[in-house]
Amino acid sequence: MAGTWGRFNITAIVLGFAFLYLPIVLLIIYSFNESQLVTVWAGFSTKWYAAMLSNRGLMDAAWVTARVALLSASVATVLGTMAAVALTRYTRFRGRLLFSGMVFAPLVMPEVITGLSLLLLFVAVNFDRGFATVTIAHITFSMCFVAVVVQSRLLSFDQSLEEAALDLGATPVKAFFQVTLPVIFPAVIAGWMLAFTLSLDDLVIASFTSGPGATTLPMKIYSQVRLGVTPEINAVSTVLVGIVTIGVVIASLANKRRDVLKRRAEKLA
Structure with missing residues (x-):
């Protein structure tokens, strides 16, 4: 019976991973296809990557996406870290429940609702849609993810380290930057x-909040796919998959390093 259940579990895992990742593998393989037909293999070639680099529309969209992702991720990290510190250190203050709900609402809010509400806000304040509105929208929905990650680390942080720095004469701000931040930096x-990575991948919210000259790469890919999939689109998608994979690996390594440092600190204590 145990062997049967073992084979069943292995089969289920294999089928699950195949369902999730086989389409991505096929997309990567056919991005190196010589033929213009994405379903017919005609030999290995990298010409579609060269065509991708010479496509001005795709490169402009990629540049917009990179700028939005870098700026929104940086601002969201600062705001999310501040929100996590406030929720962790100040457990009782008036409006805490409302503040917590507003911070974490984008986690459960459908992207269509988030995009539509932001669109109505920008229209109400007569704010022209473009690069700035897309960046603000991405900060809005990605900040909560940063807050969750940082808050989970702060919950296990030994506050006596910060208290010791305060006793030695450090200001709260100096204690945070010299004691707390280095410990939670991997988070x-x-x-x-x-x-x-969430900013790179977003399509729905960007579709609501973008304007002239602010077309992101997922929006560009989606508009071209509706006319038919080409190996050039496969090449662009492969590059995106590679960037997201690198980001996930770096985040995983940072979390692993955080766990190692935590275990070493526990042993020293």
Whole structure:
């Protein structure tokens, strides 16, 4: 019976991973296809990557996406870290429940609702849609993910270290930057990478908040896919998959390093 259940579990895992990742593997393989037909293999070639680099529309969209992702991830990391510190250190203050709900609402809010509400806000205040509105929208929905990651690290942080720094004459701000921040820095980096990859991948919210000259790469890919999938789109998607994979790996390594440092600190204590 145990052997049967073992084979069943292995089969289920294999089928699950195949369902999730086989389409991505096929997309990567066919991005090196010589033929223009994405379903017919005609030999290995990298010409579609060269075509991708010479496509002005795709490169402009990629540049917009990179700028939005870098700026929104950086601002979201600062705001998310501040929110996590406030929720962790100040457990009782008036409006804490409302503040917590507002910080974490984008986690459960459908992207369509978030995008539509932001669109109505920008229209109400007569704010022209473009690069700035897309960046603000990405900060809004990615900040909560940073707050979750950093808060989980702060909950296990030994506050006696910060209290010792305060007793030695450090100001609260100096104690935070010289004692607390170095300890939680791997979590901050993990939150930044998560916010960066979420910004790169966003289509729905950017569709609501973008304007002329602010077309992101997922929006460009989606508009071209509706006319038919080409190996050039496969090449662009492969590059995106590679960037997101690198980001996930870096975030995982940062979390692993955080766990190692935590175990070493526990042993020393």
